[in-house]
Amino acid sequence: MNTERIQTEDNDEIDLLLLASDFLKTVRTYWKLVLFLLCIIFVGYTGYTYLTYSPLYQSEATFTVETSVSENGSYGFYYSSDTADQLSKTFPYILESNYFKSVLLQNLDTQTLNGTLSAETVSDSNMVTMRVESSNAEDAFNILNTALSIYPQTARFVLGETQFHIINEPVLATSPYNKPSFLKTVGMGLLIGIAVPFVVVGLIAFFKKSARTLEQMNKITNLKCIAMLPKVTFKARQKKMMTTISIMDRKVSFDYKENIRSMRIRLERLLEKENGKVVMISSTISSEGKSTISVNLAESLVSTGKKVVLIDGDVRKPSLAKMLNVSDSLGLHELVQNKENLLNKIKFLSDHFAFIGSHTAIKNPIEVLTDTNLENFMEELKKYFDVIIMDTAPAGIFQDAYELQHVTDFILFVVKYDEVPLQKIQETLTGFHQDHRHMAYVFNEYTQTLNDYGYGKYRYGYYKYPKESVS
Numbered sequence: 001m002n003t004e005r006i007q008t009e010d011n012d013e014i015d016l017l018l019l020a021s022d023f024l025k026t027v028r029t030y031w032k033l034v035l036f037l038l039c040i041i042f043v044g045y046t047g048y049t050y051l052t053y054s055p056l057y058q059s060e061a062t063f064t065v066e067t068s069v070s071e072n073g074s075y076g077f078y079y080s081s082d083t084a085d086q087l088s089k090t091f092p093y094i095l096e097s098n099y100f101k102s103v104l105l106q107n108l109d110t111q112t113l114n115g116t117l118s119a120e121t122v123s124d125s126n127m128v129t130m131r132v133e134s135s136n137a138e139d140a141f142n143i144l145n146t147a148l149s150i151y152p153q154t155a156r157f158v159l160g161e162t163q164f165h166i167i168n169e170p171v172l173a174t175s176p177y178n179k180p181s182f183l184k185t186v187g188m189g190l191l192i193g194i195a196v197p198f199v200v201v202g203l204i205a206f207f208k209k210s211a212r213t214l215e216q217m218n219k220i221t222n223l224k225c226i227a228m229l230p231k232v233t234f235k236a237r238q239k240k241m242m243t244t245i246s247i248m249d250r251k252v253s254f255d256y257k258e259n260i261r262s263m264r265i266r267l268e269r270l271l272e273k274e275n276g277k278v279v280m281i282s283s284t285i286s287s288e289g290k291s292t293i294s295v296n297l298a299e300s301l302v303s304t305g306k307k308v309v310l311i312d313g314d315v316r317k318p319s320l321a322k323m324l325n326v327s328d329s330l331g332l333h334e335l336v337q338n339k340e341n342l343l344n345k346i347k348f349l350s351d352h353f354a355f356i357g358s359h360t361a362i363k364n365p366i367e368v369l370t371d372t373n374l375e376n377f378m379e380e381l382k383k384y385f386d387v388i389i390m391d392t393a394p395a396g397i398f399q400d401a402y403e404l405q406h407v408t409d410f411i412l413f414v415v416k417y418d419e420v421p422l423q424k425i426q427e428t429l430t431g432f433h434q435d436h437r438h439m440a441y442v443f444n445e446y447t448q449t450l451n452d453y454g455y456g457k458y459r460y461g462y463y464k465y466p467k468e469s470v471s
Contacts, residue, residue: 022205025418030204034197042193049185055176057137059144062129062168065091090158091128092119095147100154107146114139117147127167137173144170210418211425217441220426223413224440226270227263229293230255231417231445244323247296260293263442264300267412271387274438276409278378278388280313284396284428288416289444291319294391297412302353306386309346312357313392313404315365320357320391324349331358333368336377343384354385365393369403378407396420396428405433413441 027034094100095117105113115134121127130147134140148170152162211217214225232245232253247257271277281297283290291314298310311332312320321329329347335356338345346354362368381388390408395401405411411432415425432439 019205022208022418023202026201026205026208027198030201034201037197037200038190038193040193041196042189045189045192046185049180049189053180054135056133056135056178057140057173057175058131058133058177059137059140059170059173060129060131060168061144061148061166061170062127063148063164063166065126065128066163066165090155091121094151094155094158095119095130097154100151103150103154104143104147107150108142113143115143117143133177141170141172208418209422210420211415211422211443212418216422217415217425220422221429221441223429226266226412226440226442227259228443228446229259229263229289231447232256245292245296247299260296260300264297264304267297267410267440268301270440271410274409276438277382277386278390278407278409279412280390280392280401280404280408280410281412281414282392282395282401283414283416284420284425285394286317286397288394288414288419290394290414291323291391293412293414293442293444294389295320295323298353298387298389301387301389302350305352307352307354307384308387308389309354309356309381309385311388311390312355313369313390313400315362315368316393316398316400317361318357318359320355321359324355326355326357327359329355329357331360331362332356333362334358336368336371336373342380365398365400366403369400375407395431396424399431402431409438411439413439414444415441416444417446419445 101113104117105111114136115132117130117132119128119130122129130144132140132144132147134143148164148166152164155162217223217225230253234251245252245256247260267279271279279297281290281294294310298308301308310320310324312318313332314320315332318331321327326347326349330345335342335345346356348354368374378388390404392404393400395413401411413429413432
C-alpha cells in the first residue's frame with residue numbers, strides 16, 4: 001500500500017469543468033451557509049453605513065487670482081504656464097501653513113477648526129476652487145469666507161500682493177453633500193453579500209481534496225478499484241416511500257443493479273483466487289454507503305445460488321436489521337459465546353440467505369470483537385456458508401474493523417465520491433494490514449461520466465473496466 005504523504009503539486013493541471021462542477025456542488029451543499037452569509041453581510045453593511053453615517057456640509061467658491069505687476073499697484077492675470085504652475089504649487093501650501101491657520105483661528109475667534117480646508121487650481125490657469133467641509137453648515141460657510149478674506153494678506157510674502165475675483169460666491173449648504181443613496185447602499189450591500197459567500201465557496205471547492213478520481217486514489221494507495229457505483233436517485237414521491245436501496249426493488253435503476261452485479265463477479269474471482277470466504281466491508285466515516293453495499297452484495301450473491309450469511313459487525317450502531325426489516329434476529333455478541341446448534345439460532349431470510357444482527361447496540365464492543373471465541377465462531381460459519389459478509393463500524397472513527405482483520409479473508413473498502421478528504425482516507429487505510437492482495441476499494445455514488453468505462457454514462461452493453469483496476 002502506498003503511504004506517501006499527500007502534497008499539493010504546483011504542476012498539476014486544473015480541470016476547469018471539474019472545478020465548476022465542484023463549485024456548484026459546494027453551493028448546493030452549503031446553500032444555507034451562503035444564504036446566511038448573504039443576509040448577515042447585507043444587513044451588516046447597510047446597518048453599518050447608516051449607523052456610522054456622519055453628515056458633512058460643504059461650501060466652496062471659485063475665483064481667479066491676480067497679482068501686482070507694476071509699481072503703481074495695478075494687477076494682472078497669471079497668464080503664463082510658469083506662473084500658473086507656481087500658483088498650483090504655492091496656493092495649497094499656504095493654506096496648510098501654521099501662519100495661515102493661526103490667523104484663520106484668530107479671525108474666527110475659536111481654538112479649533114471645525115472643518116477641513118482645501119484648494120484646487122485648474123491646470124495652466126489662475127483659476128482656483130477653495131472648499132470647506134464641516135459637520136456644521138454654518139461653520140463651513142464662515143470658515144470659507146474668512147479664508148477668502150485673509151488669504152491675500154497671509155500670502156503676500158510668497159506671491160506678493162494678490163487679489164481675488166470671485167466667480168462663484170460661497171453658499172450656505174442646506175443639506176449634507178455625503179447623504180447616502182438608499183438604492184446605492186442596498187445595491188452595494190447585495191453585491192458584497194453575494195460576492196463574499198461565493199468567494200468562500202469557490203475557495204472551498206478549489207482547495208477541497210476529497211476523493212473524486214482514480215488518479216487521486218492512485219496517489220495515496222495501491223489498492224485496486226473493483227467498482228464505481230452510480231448514485232441512485234428517486235422521484236419525490238418515491239423518496240417518501242423508500243428508505244433502503246435494494247437491487248431486489250424494481251424502482252432501483254438498472255445501472256446500479258448492473259454495477260453491483262459487476263462488483264460481485266469481480267469479488268468472486270478475487271475470493272476464488274485467495275480461497276477465501278469472509279468479506280469485511282468498512283469505510284472511513286459513516287454515511288458512505290457501506291451498509292447498503294453489504295446488503296446488495298449479499299443479495300446479489302444469493303441470486304447466484306450461493307449460501308450467504310450477512311453479519312452486522314457494527315455493534316456500536318447496528319442498522320442492517322432495520323434495513324432488512326428483521327425484528328427477531330440475534331446479534332453477533334449473542335452467538336459468539338454459544339456456538340451449539342448454530343444454524344438453529346441464526347435468522348434465515350431465505351433458504352440461502354442468513355442474517356446475524358440485532359437492533360440494540362452493546363456497551364463494550366471491543367470485548368466482543370476481541371473475544372477468543374470469535375475466530376472459532378467464524379470457522380463454524382465457513383462450514384455452512386459459501387460467503388460471509390461482515391459490515392463493520394467506520395474504520396476512520398473506531399478501531400473495530402482493525403480488530404476484525406484476523407478473521408477476514410478480504411476487505412472491501414467503501415469510498416464515497418467527493419465526501420472524505422484524501423488525507424483522511426490514507427490515514428484510515430494505513431491501519432489495515434499492508435498486504436493489498438486481500439483488499440480493494442469501491443467508489444460509491446460516483447456522479448461523473450465514466451469515460452474510462454465505455455461510452456456515455458453507465459450504458460448497458462458498453463461496460464469495460466480499466467485493466468489497472470483488476471488485480
